[in-house]
Amino acid sequence: MTAGLAGVGLLLAVGVLAGGPLQAFLDRMAGVFALVALSCSVMLGLATVFRDVLTPARRQLAQQAHRAAAVAGVGFLLIHIGVKVGADRVTAVQAALGFGFGSGSLLVDLGTLAAQLFVLALITGLWRGVFATRRWIRPFRVLHGLAYAGWAAGLVHGLGAGRTPALWVVVAYGACAAATAAALVHRWTRTRTGTRTGPRPQPGGRQPH
Template sequence: MTHTVGTASPVLTPPPEPPPVRKGPPHTPPPGAALIGGGLAAAGAALLTGVLAAGTLRDVLDRMAGVIALVALSVAVVLGLATALRGLLPRPVRAHAQRLHRAAGAVGIGALLTHIGVKVAGGRVDAGAAALGWGSGDALVGLGTLACHLFLLALATGIWRGTFARRRWIRPFRALHGASYAAWAAALAHGLTAGRPPAPWVVAAYMTSAAAVTATLILRWTRCRT
């Protein structure tokens, strides 16, 4: 009588589950040629509006375009900070804030270009000084040009966010897109000190924007540390 020695079947362990993918607001898809062309056309139209405006429209833009630009870009900074509040705001709210962040940024850049155009056309600043940031002899005007350059850098990195906001490029992306903070501070100093003294309601609008940006930045910083 023979006995067969049975072999124990190996115990199959399930493969480890992949780490959960952290979901956040949707990235901006890479723009196509039509979108880039449309954006450049809109930017050119905003600049030409300031250059060619006359009469009452020119007076209104001379007083208001810079204010609209700074307030809209302050809103964009606040909404951009809000998109990172993962533990506080639900994902649908943050996704909606991301869309509003882009819209406010577009409005702010358009108003900023109109502001530059109307100041150059009115002889308040030379075109070369407005574009390069030096040659005007006024450091406060140079602050405005610096703010414009940094906001355009933030805009460009935001448009190609889906390309750069990856693990390999996330730190350079954050540094470049975070230039909007320095741009906003330079724009605030420029708006309060350059040119004619601002009206009280303009100062109130700037201070409200500053308080909102500062409060949101502190909230994000404290949430990231906990």
């Protein structure tokens, strides 16, 4: 916990204290890197449930990549927030709390909401072992699933807040949105039809290869 809080403080400090060309670069790109990484995390998280597509070994790799992308995305997100606070675009209170605290912009507040939901999803993911019981699995899925709402809010924030995005940014966001929507539809149709996304576990909890 201490190491995690120290990491959060360091990333925020990088954003707040950055100056000159570094600040200009981070001001322009940290938010883009954050949203692309978090979009990859969302898509990889969806991919891990498709046992009919991925072997157990590949699912494990997808899970590891999902977690790595989430950590990288939240890291860039903290730098993005630090840069905006350091440049006096928003106050620390506005960046942390959002709605009703004087930002005056719905698009900025959506960015704050996205950050809150992604941090919550990351925390529940890191503490997944705590939820690994029948009693807590549903609350875990709800809390961790808030990343989808955070991703949607972040996408709107990224496209609408601040400067007009470059064409490649719009294309990248659009590709992420299309891939995520396709994965969600695939998962939903599997659930609706009662089709399992993979073979039934073997006795003793082992999965066939």
